[in-house]
Amino acid sequence: MLTSLYCYEISVPSTSEECLYDVVLTNPARRSGTKGSMAPTKVNELMCPGKKMYVPGPVSSLDKEWPEGMVFASVEGYGYYSGIRRVSRDGAGVFPSDGF
DSSP states (O other): OEEEOOEEEEEOOTTOSSOEEEEEEEOOOTTTSOSSEEOOSOTTOOBOTTOEEEEEOOOEEEOTTSOEEEEEEEEEEEETTTOOEEEEEEEEEEOOOTTO
């Protein structure tokens, strides 16, 4: 049995024209997900272009009998000037390797 530890990298592209606020991270994976939505930023904290944030993921036990297939984690926030909701999704999975 392996224990996994990982982190999420959240960023606003340097080419973006506005900052985001009310940023929310959601990973629906059954074993290693966020168990609902989590807010990696503080209230009224802005994530501006070029900023990167690292959020620790939960520690979970994994074994080769129960890998996790592809799921899509999402990050959403609102544009500071436009007020438009922005959503980005990224796929990830946990699979055994030959060294398992």
